[in-house]
Amino acid sequence: xxxxxxxxxxxxxxxxxxxxxxxxxxxxxxxxxxxxxxxxxxxxxxxxxxxxxxxxxxxxxxxxxxxxxxxxxxxxxxxxxxxxxxxxxxxxxxxxxxxxxxxxxxxxxxxxxxxxxxxxxxxxxxxxxxxxxxxxxxxxxxxxxxxxxxxxxxxxxxxxxxxxxxxxxxxxxxxxxxxxxxxxxxxxxxxxxxxxxxxxxxxxxxxxxxxxxxxxxxxxxxxxxxxxxxxxxxxxxxxxxxxxxxxxxxxxxxxxxxxxxxxxxxxxxxxxxxxxxxxxxxxxxxxxxxxxxxxxxxxxxxxxxxxxxxxxxxxxxxxxxxxxxxxxxxxxxxxxxxxxxxxxxxxxxxxxxxxxxxxxxxxxxxxxxxxxxxxxxxxxxxxxxxxxxxxxxxxxxxxxxxxxxxxxxxxxxxxxxxxxxxxxxxxxxxxxxxxxxxxxxxxxxxxxxxxxxxxxxxxxxxxxxxxxxxxxxxxxxxxxxxxxxxxxxxxxxxxxxxxxxxxxxxxxxxxxxxxxxxxxxxxxxxxxxxxxxxxxxxxxxxxxxxxxxxxxxxxxxxxxxxxxxxxxxxxxxxxxxxxxxxxxxxxxxxxxxxxxxxxxxxxxxxxxxxxxxxxxxxxxxxxxxxxxxxxxxxxxxxxxxxxxxxxxxxxxxxxxxxxxxxxxxxxxxxxxxxxxxxxxxxxxxxxxxxxxxxxxxxxxxxxxxxxxxxxxxxxxxxxxxxxxxxxxxxxxxxxxxxxxxxxxxxxxxxxxxxxxxxxxxxxxxxxxxxxxxxxxxxxxxxxxxxx
Amino acid sequence: xxxxxxxxxxxxxxxxxxxxxxxxxxxxxxxxxxxxxxxxxxxxxxxxxxxxxxxxxxxxxxxxxxxxxxxxxxxxxxxxxxxxxxxxxxxxxxxxxxxxxxxxxxxxxxxxxxxxxxxxxxxxxxxxxxxxxxxxxxxxxxxxxxxxxxxxxxxxxxxxx
Numbered sequence: 001x002x003x004x005x006x007x008x009x010x011x012x013x014x015x016x017x018x019x020x021x022x023x024x025x026x027x028x029x030x031x032x033x034x035x036x037x038x039x040x041x042x043x044x045x046x047x048x049x050x051x052x053x054x055x056x057x058x059x060x061x062x063x064x065x066x067x068x069x070x071x072x073x074x075x076x077x078x079x080x081x082x083x084x085x086x087x088x089x090x091x092x093x094x095x096x097x098x099x100x101x102x103x104x105x106x107x108x109x110x111x112x113x114x115x116x117x118x119x120x121x122x123x124x125x126x127x128x129x130x131x132x133x134x135x136x137x138x139x140x141x142x143x144x145x146x147x148x149x150x151x152x153x154x155x156x157x158x159x160x161x162x163x164x165x166x167x168x169x170x171x172x173x174x175x176x177x178x179x180x181x182x183x184x185x186x187x188x189x190x191x192x193x194x195x196x197x198x199x200x201x202x203x204x205x206x207x208x209x210x211x212x213x214x215x216x217x218x219x220x221x222x223x224x225x226x227x228x229x230x231x232x233x234x235x236x237x238x239x240x241x242x243x244x245x246x247x248x249x250x251x252x253x254x255x256x257x258x259x260x261x262x263x264x265x266x267x268x269x270x271x272x273x274x275x276x277x278x279x280x281x282x283x284x285x286x287x288x289x290x291x292x293x294x295x296x297x298x299x300x301x302x303x304x305x306x307x308x309x310x311x312x313x314x315x316x317x318x319x320x321x322x323x324x325x326x327x328x329x330x331x332x333x334x335x336x337x338x339x340x341x342x343x344x345x346x347x348x349x350x351x352x353x354x355x356x357x358x359x360x361x362x363x364x365x366x367x368x369x370x371x372x373x374x375x376x377x378x379x380x381x382x383x384x385x386x387x388x389x390x391x392x393x394x395x396x397x398x399x400x401x402x403x404x405x406x407x408x409x410x411x412x413x414x415x416x417x418x419x420x421x422x423x424x425x426x427x428x429x430x431x432x433x434x435x436x437x438x439x440x441x442x443x444x445x446x447x448x449x450x451x452x453x454x455x456x457x458x459x460x461x462x463x464x465x466x467x468x469x470x471x472x473x474x475x476x477x478x479x480x481x482x483x484x485x486x487x488x489x490x491x492x493x494x495x496x497x498x499x500x501x502x503x504x505x506x507x508x509x510x511x512x513x514x515x516x517x518x519x520x521x522x523x524x525x526x527x528x529x530x531x532x533x534x535x536x537x538x539x540x541x542x543x544x545x546x547x548x549x550x551x552x553x554x555x556x557x558x559x560x561x562x563x564x565x566x567x568x569x570x571x572x573x574x575x576x577x578x579x580x581x582x583x584x585x586x587x588x589x590x591x592x593x594x595x596x597x598x599x600x601x602x603x604x605x606x607x608x609x610x611x612x613x614x615x616x617x618x619x620x621x622x623x624x625x626x627x628x629x630x631x632x633x634x635x636x637x638x639x640x641x642x643x644x645x646x647x648x649x650x651x652x653x654x655x656x657x658x659x660x661x662x663x664x665x666x667x668x669x670x671x672x673x674x675x676x677x678x679x680x681x682x683x684x685x686x687x688x689x690x691x692x693x694x695x696x697x698x699x700x701x702x703x704x705x706x707x708x709x710x711x712x713x714x715x716x717x718x719x720x721x722x723x724x725x726x727x728x729x730x731x732x733x734x735x736x737x738x739x740x741x742x743x744x745x746x747x748x749x750x751x752x753x754x755x756x757x758x759x760x761x762x763x764x765x766x767x768x769x770x771x772x773x774x775x776x777x778x779x780x781x782x783x784x785x786x787x
Numbered sequence: 788x789x790x791x792x793x794x795x796x797x798x799x800x801x802x803x804x805x806x807x808x809x810x811x812x813x814x815x816x817x818x819x820x821x822x823x824x825x826x827x828x829x830x831x832x833x834x835x836x837x838x839x840x841x842x843x844x845x846x847x848x849x850x851x852x853x854x855x856x857x858x859x860x861x862x863x864x865x866x867x868x869x870x871x872x873x874x875x876x877x878x879x880x881x882x883x884x885x886x887x888x889x890x891x892x893x894x895x896x897x898x899x900x901x902x903x904x905x906x907x908x909x910x911x912x913x914x915x916x917x918x919x920x921x922x923x924x925x926x927x928x929x930x931x932x933x934x935x936x937x938x939x940x941x942x943x944x945x946x947x948x
Contacts, residue, residue, distance in 0.1 A: 023882040026890030027874055029825020029865035033891065036824035123810065201829040201837055201891040201927050252827070252891025253927050285830040508889030508928050678885045681930035709834035709925070717931035718922035722914075 012521040012588075014737060017674045021512040021527075031250040034205035034222045035282045042207075043072050045268050045281035046125035048115035048132045049291055050107035053143065053363035053702025054154065057105050057114060058135030065117055065131040070124035073275050074132075075116040077104035080270050083236040085261055087327040088480035089334050093168050095160045097333075097361070099326040101236055101263045101270065107136075108156050108325035109364050110704055111291025116267045118279055141363035143702040145299055145320045148362045156325055156361040165323060166334045166359040170341040171417060173352040179314040183305035187388045191381050192771040193751070195297035195322065195696040197706075198370050199714055202252020203283035204292060206265045208272035211245075217273060219246045221265055224254040224505055225545030230537045231481065232261035232329050233269045244269075248535030251507035255686070256370040257293055258507075259547035260328040289712055290704040294696050295370025297322035298336065298377050306389045310400035314352040317344055317381070321374075323359040324366040330481040331369055333359040338477055340374040345415055346382050347426045347464050347640065348404040353416040363702040369547065372465075375748040376687060379463040383752035384770055387759065398434060401462055402427065421464065424640040425728045429664040430462050432726060433642040436662055440724075442646050445660075455649035455783075456659070457763065459756025461749045464640035467741025468553035468734075470633040483544040485633035486551075488558035490519060490566050492626040494612040496590075496605030498523060498530040500562075503543010504555030505535045509743060510675040511551055517671055518556045518737055522563040523570070524587025525604060549639070549741025552671055557632035557736035565628035573607050573622050637732040639740035641665035643684070643749035647757040654780030656692050656758055658721050665745060666728040669738035673727070676742055681723045683746020689715040690747070691754035691772045794858035798823060799867030807854040813847075814838045816854030817864060825865040825894050829925065836924030839895040840864050846902040865894035868901065877901060877941045884937040888928035895924050900938045904945060912942040 025031050062074045077100055084098040103112050115132050119125035142148040142156070148163040156163055180186055205222040217239070223229050226246040234241045251258065264281055272279040283292065299320045305313040319340045323333035337357030344355055386404070390397035406413045411423040437443070442458055449456035466473070470484035489501045500519055504511065516530035523530075533539055544550070571585040574592030578585070578600050585592050592607060594600035608626060615623040646660040663680050670676050693713040697705040706712040731738030751772050758779075759768050767782035790809040795802065798821060807816050812831075817823040817840065829837035831850045838849040841863035868875045874882070877900055887893040903920050910916060917935045926934065 019882055020885070022890065023887060024874070026887055026893050027865075027878040027881055027897070028869055028872075029823070029894050031825070031890050033824075033827070035828070036818070038819065122815075123808070199927055201835060201889070201925065202827070203829075250891075251889065252829075253889040255927070282828075285832065285835075510888070674885045678888055678929060678933065681932050682888060682928045683930075685930035686927070708832055709830050710832075714925050714927065716922040716925060717918045717935060720931055722932055723930060 013517040013527055014521055014669065014671055016517065016672065018513055018517055018527055018672055020510050021516065022510060033202055033250045033252055034207055034220045037207050037220055039209060039278040041277055043118045043120060043275065043277050043279045044122040044125045045271065045279055046117050046129040047113040047264065048117065048129045048134065050103065050110055050112040050114060052107060052136055052138045053110050053141035054139040055107050056137040056139060057103065057107060058137050060115060061133040062115065065128040068124065068128035068131055070120040071117065071128045072120060072277065073118040073271060075102065075271055077102040083266065083270065085232055085236050085263060085266065085329040087329040087332040089332045090478045090480055093166055094332065094334060095157065095165045097157050097165060097326045099263060099329065101266045110702060111287065111365060113263060113267065116271055118271050118275065141702040143362055143364060143698045143700055145322050145360050148360045156363060160361055163361040164358055165327060165361050166337055168337065168341065169356045171353045171355050173354055175352050176314050176316055176354050179352055180303065180305050183313055184308040185306045185389065185392045186303060187306065187385055187392060188303045189384065189388060189770050191300040191302065191377070191384060193296055193298050193377050194773060195294045196370060196690055196694045197289055197294055197696055197712060198255035198257035200253030200255055200257060203285060203288040204258065204262055204264065205282045206268050207278060207280040208269045209278035210272060210276050216243055216245045217269055219244065219269060220249055221246055222251050222258060223248050224259040224507060224547050226505055226535055226537050227503060227543050228330055228545060229261050229265060233266050236266045237270055246537045248505050254507050256295060256368055256547060259545060260293060260331060260368040262292065285709065286707050290707050291365055293328055293368030294324065294365050295367050298340065298374065300377065300381050302381055302385065304385050304389070306393065308393065310389055310393055310395045310403045312348060312350055312404050315345065315350045317355045319355065319357040321359050322362050322367065324362055324364045326366045328366050328368045330479065332479060333367065334477065335369050336367065336374050340378050342417055342419065343375065343466065344378045344381065345417055346378060347406055347462050348382060349406055350416050364698060371683065371686060372744045372747040375465055375744070376690060376751045379461055379748055380752040380755060380772065383461045383756060387756055398430065398460065401430060405430065405462065421638050422732060422734055423730050424464055424638055425666045425730050426462060426464065426640055429640060429642040429666055429728060433460065433644050433662060433664040436664065436726060437644050442660060446646065449648060453651065455651055455761040456646065457757040457759065457761030458644065458646050459753045459760055461643045461752035461756065463749050464638040465549065465745050465748055466636045466638050467549035468634055469548055469550065469636045470554065472635040485631050486543050486554045486558050487540055487629060487631040488555060488562045489627070489629045490559060490562040492566060492608050494609050496525065496529065496608040498525060499533060500530060500559050501533045501539040502555040502559060503540035503545070504551040505545045506551060507546065509546065509551065509679065510672065514552050514671045514675055515556050515559050518560050519563045522560055522567050525590055549743040552739055553637065553735045553741050554632050554634060557634065558630050560736040561630035561632060562628040565630065566626055569626060570604065570607050573610065573618065574602050576619060576622060577602050632736060634734045637734040637740045639667040639742050639745060641745050641749055643753035645753040645757040647754060647761055649761045649779060651783060654776035654783060656774065656776065656779060658688055658719065658754065661721055661723045663723060663746070664726045664728065665742070666730050667742035668730060668732040668735065668740035670727060670729060671737065671739055677725050679743055680725055680746045683744060684723050684750045685715055685720055687747040687750025688754050689719070691751040691774065693719065693773055695773055792855045794855055796857045796860050796862060798862045799864060809853065809855055811854045812850050813852040813854050813857050814849035817849060823864045823866055827891050827894055829892060834925065836899060837892045837895040839898045839924065841898055841902055844902070846899050863898070865897055868897060876944060877904065880937040880941045884933040884940065886929060886933035886937040892924060892926045896926065896934055899924055904942055908946065912939050914939065
């Protein structure tokens with residue numbers, strides 16, 4: 001582990017603050033997003049959606065809509081032949097919930113699409129959609145875990161008893177009763193996190209068109225997972241995968257919302273096939289906030305036993321995830337409860353463990369894996385437990401953490417949850433964060449603010465995050481479609497320029513830059529000579545897209561491996577030209593050089609020219625293509641961090657202001673510090689907003705109450721403060737470059753750090769909050785002694 | 788029947804004449820009728836600011852203005868910031884300070900900042916002032932720090948004699 005100023009590139013391009021290749025076109029207004037694309041004869045889609053959370057569909061009258069100006073088509077479940085998306089987990093405890101592309105005889109949430117109207121103009125499509133008459137027969141709805149789990153609750157899916165779609169006892173140590181009975185202290189609490197919207201600034205979008213020449217349906221989709229969209233459309237519409245090409249052009253953020261397949265994308269594909277005309281759908285923000293996918297609504301009922309020194313002895317958790325109306329394709333509704341139950345112990349050594357995870361169906365939009373997937377919650381649970389144990393035992397909460405953290409000499413550490421944690425800096429990041437907080441004068445500032453009548457508090461969160469899950473890990477979930485590997489193709493053209501294709505699909509993470517850095521080092525060329533092609537199913541046999549902090553480790557690792565094969569070819573060709581041994585050739589600065597002999601060198605473009613244009617001059621085994629394919633499928637690797645937050649609470653209004661924020665993070669080898677810092681800051685902003693602002697609301701009947709950005713509060717610059725970042729680097733042994741994934745860590749650590757800071761600010765009251773978001777009226781009520 | 792109106796306007800100095808439906812927003816007109824797709828729509832109800840353009844020099848939400856209201860006006864969009872392929876100082880600062888990730892909100896922030904920089908040359912350009920400005924728009928990727936730094940750096944560089 002080395003504390004580095006990450007701008008010092010010591011190893012070629014990896015580690016250098018290379019300016020992002022993506023920036024230029026975005027800054028010039030020349031990005032190419034799905035909504036920017038147009039076609040001759042383009043048609044526009046609008047959906048008729050359910051106004052009821054639960055209803056039977058008695059009948060649909062589309063007569064007036066069909067006769068409206070500009071209407072080119074109108075589709076229902078029946079007219080499309082009842083296609084659906086089926087997300088499958090191969091476990092007995094899983095209840096499949098086919099998600100109809102258009103709802104047929106029954107709707108299960110407000111916003112569920114029932115009719116698709118196609119017109120020659122987007123405004124006219126919406127006009128016509130308003131003319132569709134649907135005969136609704138409302139049914140009782142369940143809009144919360146409690147309501148859905150109550151005895152006699154209405155069922156969303158007839159085969160799901162108690163509305164449970166998954167119910168898994170993941171771990172069950174039979175020593176737990178005796179450990180709890182004998183423990184020095186026991187802490188019990190319930191923790192809850194509200195439903196949130198991923199809220200990419202670009203909503204979902206797609207443009208589908210039939211191409212006669214390629215005999216393909218070509219779809220441009222704002223997605224994180226082009227191949228899974230292809231698979232979803234193929235399965236739902238019973239087509240060969242080859243006959244569909246999905247292209248993700250520039251994508252305006254995803255955060256998990258776009259790592260699942262939307263039924264609207266399939267519906268638009270079906271319409272384009274039927275009409276043989278290009279059809280485009282651009283989701284509006286109301287649809288995005290009410291009818292796309294949400295995440296993150298969870299409840300943890302937890303009991304933990306501690307000894308007198310603060311060491312945790314046992315942990316028992318009942319985990320309920322509000323999964324909405326259907327399992328999202330392809331991950332299924334099990335993604336949240338399985339992640340939570342498997343990874344709850346986190347960075348702490350828990351000797352005995354029991355965890356039960358459930359996914360509960362409710363009459364709300366389906367859940368998708370939102371940035372961090374259950375880790376924001378499990379970190380919040382563990383970090384609150386550490387604070388609560390410290391309070392009961394009258395110990396320093398950071399000392400309680402230290403008593404339980406996996407320490408350096410214990411890696412690789414296999415926990416009670418059967419997970420093996422690779423090397424990290426758990427203890428070191430906490431020590432460094434605490435030292436920095438004191439060095440920066442936070443405690444003194446807190447004291448000054450308190451003396452001045454403000455309420456100020458400091459909170460910490462320690463965590464690690466398993467990233468870059470390959471099939472060795474993902475297969476444990478038993479998904480019918482098991483993700484994890486990715487494949488890269490690296491080619492060198494006759495001018496020595498390099499083309500890398502990948503199945504990952506960046507959408508703001510800077511992959512065009514970081515992949516180029518990885519490949520440039522291996523081939524001895526400048527990153528500007530490496531072009532990444534991504535987001536096109538015709539470019540990779542199969543790929544798993546970008547989510548789960550996987551791309552630079554898995555996709556970048558595959559690219560690095562393929563580049564190594566090309567490097568080997570180049571060295572052999574150079575050796576043949578320079579009359580040297582391949583082992584003595586090094587590739588650097590655009591040249592193939594004989595080590596130790598500056599005069600003996602040949603340009604890499606010259607080697608490329610030879611291979612492509614002068615094949616006959618080369619030995620038989622050196623001829624022809626400069627092209628290599630490689631796959632990477634790692635078990636996963638843990639990055640880690642310690643966050644510290646300081647909040648100030650207005651005692652009059654209860655408003656909570658984020659005042660200072662510090663991240664000590666360790667994602668192994670940093671490929672590009674600019675990109676890493678950007679991911680951390682954006683992630684912290686989302687996590688802090690989950691703690692203080694964001695909440696998708698429904699009434700008890702399941703009617704959405706946060707359908708606009710006036711009601712759903714996304715953080716602006718005014719709600720944020722500067723985020724200071726310190727890097728540690730513990731290289732991963734499980735990745736090609738030593739890098740660990742780091743796309744989600746900011747979002748994972750922030751809720752716990754902020755919530756602990758809020759509770760610290762209220763430390764002289766009897767109030768402790770164990771839910772997010774904590775809202776001003778709750779703080780105000782607490783300070784005024786109201787219930 | 789569509790309620791069509793013939794209008795003329797200049798966009799980034801280029802004259803345009805077109806007929807546009809009364810209800811068509813300026814954003815849709817710019818994007819789909821005139822091809823200025825650099826202006827993005829993030830919410831269509833005036834909160835996110837991704838569609839910010841300059842209408843006769845003033846920043847407006849192009850989703851809340853009808854196209855017909857731009858009749859006779861001078862509109863500036865993100866496509867008009869650079870000198871050919873040469874990024875403006877503001878655009879370059881956005882790259883230098885990592886003020887963008889997915890790039891979808893970026894045109895709105897650039898136009899917001901462009902108007903601010905033209906109007907407020909006498910300001911100190913403290914972090915607090917710039918943060919207040921930047922709070923007009925939404926970005927979901929960056930956490931705003933790079934955007935604030937980029938605008939502040941540009942403002943201060945432009946003040947230097």
